[in-house]
Amino acid sequence: MADPSSYRPKPGQIPDSPGVYKFRDEHRRVIYVGKAKSLRQRLANYFQDLASLHPRTRSMVTTAASVEWTVVATEVEALQLEYSWIKEFDPRFNVKYRDDKSYPYLAVTLNEEYPRVQVMRGAKKKGVRYFGPYGHAWAIRETVDLMLRVFPVRTCSAGVFKNAARTGRPCLLGYIGKCSAPCVGRVDAEDHRELAEDFCDFMAGRTGAYIRRLEKDMQDAAEEMEYERAARLRDDIEALKRAMEKSAVVLADATDADLIALAEDELEAAVQIFHVRGGRVRGQRGWVTDKVEAVTSAGLVEHALQQLYGEESGDAVPKEVLVPALPEDEAAVTQWLTQRRGANVSLRIPQRGDKRALMETVQRNAQQSLVLHKTKRAADLTTRSRALEEIAGALDLDSAPLRIECFDISHLQGDDVVASMVVFEDGLARKSEYRRFQIKGFEGQDDVRSMHEVIHRRFRRYLAEKEKTGEWAEDGEVSAEDDGRPKKFAYPPQLVVVDGGQPQVAAAKKAMDELGIDDVAVCGLAKRLEEVWLPDDDDPVVLPRSSEGLYLLQRVRDEAHRFAIQYQRSKRNKRIRSSPLDDVPGLGEARKQALIKHFGSVKKLRSATIDQICEVPGIGRKTAETILAAFAKAEPAAPAVNTATGEIME
Numbered sequence: 001m002a003d004p005s006s007y008r009p010k011p012g013q014i015p016d017s018p019g020v021y022k023f024r025d026e027h028r029r030v031i032y033v034g035k036a037k038s039l040r041q042r043l044a045n046y047f048q049d050l051a052s053l054h055p056r057t058r059s060m061v062t063t064a065a066s067v068e069w070t071v072v073a074t075e076v077e078a079l080q081l082e083y084s085w086i087k088e089f090d091p092r093f094n095v096k097y098r099d100d101k102s103y104p105y106l107a108v109t110l111n112e113e114y115p116r117v118q119v120m121r122g123a124k125k126k127g128v129r130y131f132g133p134y135g136h137a138w139a140i141r142e143t144v145d146l147m148l149r150v151f152p153v154r155t156c157s158a159g160v161f162k163n164a165a166r167t168g169r170p171c172l173l174g175y176i177g178k179c180s181a182p183c184v185g186r187v188d189a190e191d192h193r194e195l196a197e198d199f200c201d202f203m204a205g206r207t208g209a210y211i212r213r214l215e216k217d218m219q220d221a222a223e224e225m226e227y228e229r230a231a232r233l234r235d236d237i238e239a240l241k242r243a244m245e246k247s248a249v250v251l252a253d254a255t256d257a258d259l260i261a262l263a264e265d266e267l268e269a270a271v272q273i274f275h276v277r278g279g280r281v282r283g284q285r286g287w288v289t290d291k292v293e294a295v296t297s298a299g300l301v302e303h304a305l306q307q308l309y310g311e312e313s314g315d316a317v318p319k320e321v322l323v324p325a326l327p328e329d330e331a332a333v334t335q336w337l338t339q340r341r342g343a344n345v346s347l348r349i350p351q352r353g354d355k356r357a358l359m360e361t362v363q364r365n366a367q368q369s370l371v372l373h374k375t376k377r378a379a380d381l382t383t384r385s386r387a388l389e390e391i392a393g394a395l396d397l398d399s400a401p402l403r404i405e406c407f408d409i410s411h412l413q414g415d416d417v418v419a420s421m422v423v424f425e426d427g428l429a430r431k432s433e434y435r436r437f438q439i440k441g442f443e444g445q446d447d448v449r450s451m452h453e454v455i456h457r458r459f460r461r462y463l464a465e466k467e468k469t470g471e472w473a474e475d476g477e478v479s480a481e482d483d484g485r486p487k488k489f490a491y492p493p494q495l496v497v498v499d500g501g502q503p504q505v506a507a508a509k510k511a512m513d514e515l516g517i518d519d520v521a522v523c524g525l526a527k528r529l530e531e532v533w534l535p536d537d538d539d540p541v542v543l544p545r546s547s548e549g550l551y552l553l554q555r556v557r558d559e560a561h562r563f564a565i566q567y568q569r570s571k572r573n574k575r576i577r578s579s580p581l582d583d584v585p586g587l588g589e590a591r592k593q594a595l596i597k598h599f600g601s602v603k604k605l606r607s608a609t610i611d612q613i614c615e616v617p618g619i620g621r622k623t624a625e626t627i628l629a630a631f632a633k634a635e636p637a638a639p640a641v642n643t644a645t646g647e648i649m650e
Contacts, residue, residue, distance in 0.1 A: 002062055002064065002065050003062075004046065004047050004050070004061045007067060015069075016041070017039060018035075018038070018073070018075050019036060020072065022089075024064060025063055026065040028066075030085070031063060031064060031093050032060050033082055033085045034082065035078040035082040037329070050062070056293050075331075076332050078332070095290075104119050105130045105132040107120035110129050115153065115154070117153050117155050119140050147199060147202070149235070150240055152173075152177065152178055152179050154192065155173065165183045180192055180195060214233055214237050214240075218230050218234055255319075258322070260322065261362035261365070262297055262366055263366040263367040263370040269370070270288050271288075271366060272286045272363075274358070276318075286365070286366070286369045298325045302333060314341065317345060319341075321345060321347045334346075334347045383427075384427030394541050395541065397494070401495035403492075404493055404495045404497060405423050405496050406422050406499065406556040406557055407421050407451065407458075407497070407498050407499065407508070408498075408563075408564040409564065410564035410565050411445060417438075418438055419437040419451075420435075420561075420564035420567060421434065422560045447500065452507040452511045455496070455507070455512060456511035456515065465489050497523055498522070500524050500525075509522050509535040509536075523541075525554070530543075581602070581630070584630045587623065591619065594617060598615070605627075610628065613627060
């Protein structure tokens with residue numbers, strides 16, 4: 001525990017201007033990021049008598065070993081820099097919202113020649129129009145199924161599209177009228193794009209004018225006695241109305257707004273967001289966070305706004321944002337939102353009417369989300385705690401192994417030998433800490449030697465990071481290269497689990513002994529009878545089949561096995577798909593694809609001249625010569641053989 005007075009800046013050093021500050025621990029890792037209108041006044045609050053500080057603030061300042069700051073011109077710049085640093089450094093004492101699920105969006109890929117409608121999750125891509133998020137993917141598919149009757153936009157994958165274009169036959173949707181079949185030329189690219197844009201306009205809420213136009217066309221068709229066309233238009237109108245009914249009108253004035261509500265206690269907070277577009281609830285999402293810092297409702301709202309709009313721009317930021325409490329820097333946050341949208345944004349607390357009633361609904365959802373989260377977490381915490389205690393008791397550990405690392409070896413008959421390292425913290429998988437290794441010390445199949453190499457490399461990296469962070473430096477010197485970001489191998493486990501029995505455990509223990517690592521426990525889990533092996537023990541530890549500890553070890557082992565197989569298969573597939581172009585130095589994927597696209601195949605590229613290769617954009621004469629030299633070194637491909645006739649084909 002550090003004394004805050006040992007790193008307190010001298011009087012007059014801290015500027016009285018807006019800025020962002022970082023607290024670092026003794027290993028130079030950033031543990032907290034904050035912003036302030038006046039750095040001098042804000043930082044002075046952290047160096048009061050410890051007894052007067054909030055318990056979480058006291059824990060942060062006693063964990064920290066230094067503080068630094070960056071001066072900015074405006075409070076809006078401070079807000080943006082704070083968000084960027086929290087995302088970059090992932091400080092342990094900052095509030096960080098985590099999604100309680102990965103929400104699906106209805107996406108229209110307007111960045112393609114023939115836009116496609118599909119379900120998308122994860123990070124948003126440039127040039128793609130998104131609608132949602134939705135609670136379930138099936139809700140998107142039901143909506144799209146109704147809409148395709150009126151807007152027959154392509155929904156197939158690139159592979160299906162290319163295959164249909166090659167064969168000249170559309171897919172099933174093209175035959176039943178739910179796709180305009182641009183793959184076979186029924187509509188050209190321009191007409192298909194207009195369909196996609198009409199689809200987007202309807203989903204964005206501009207529904208009334210389109211339905212009125214269809215109703216007029218239906219009446220005209222009936223008057224002209226085109227009854228089949230009139231009936232088809234009638235069914236189209238009904239399909240669109242059913243799609244609209246799936247999201248009821250909640251605000252009569254066709255408002256575009258996001259409503260944010262909070263439910264919190266001393267330890268945690270839940271956030272619920274309703275996305276209202278055109279007066280209808282188009283999507284809903286929720287977050288839960290641990291209150292690791294002393295933060296008010298206004299602070300939670302500000303963090304939620306940063307999380308929600310930090311990477312958005314344009315129409316993704318609505319005209320109106322309704323919140324339960326205004327941020328402390330209301331003017332700066334409003335200005336920041338306005339810059340993200342490119343137009344004025346209203347940030348306010350609803351006081352009466354429909355918006356107030358809808359906010360109460362969002363609030364009830366947030367409260368239910370927090371109750372459900374606590375119920376699940378209580379059960380999970382109890383089970384995980386019991387599992388960790390059982391492991392500690394069975395392996396005779398001094399304390400519960402809060403960080404467990406498991407290693408597994410994978411290969412295919414001695415080829416593409418790889419290893420995986422998975423990490424479980426507090427009984428939960430921490431996938432950002434997973435690592436994978438390629439066996440380099442030897443060739444062939446030897447699981448024991450492979451395990452020794454992997455464990456040795458992992459803990460050698462740990463010792464290197466430990467030295468780099470300054471734990472071994474004299475006089476408290478720290479490497480200037482350390483920037484506070486989380487390190488790949490900086491944190492040691494309390495328990496290492498290897499997939500295997502006595503030989504693998506002995507190899508892991510030997511590797512750690514060679515490096516002088518004596519404070520990390522090692523065990524192995526053998527698949528045959530699920531027994532646990534310890535170093536230098538002739539008999540295994542047998543845990544009861546109903547043991548939560550055994551179940552946790554099996555989960556860790558199985559996850560390491562899955563991760564290793566995934567890496568091994570990817571390496572094998574990459575090796576199978578390799579070509580002589582891979583051996584050309586400085587030739588990246590973009591130029592490889594340009595070459596294949598220009599010539600059509602590697603075979604035609606192999607027979608091209610230097611001048612013909614130079615015609616490809618980005619390929620100079622020297623590169624063309626290098627490409628032909630690589631082809632000359634490579635062995636010629638085996639001729640194709642017709643298995644029916646035995647004929648050698650060109």
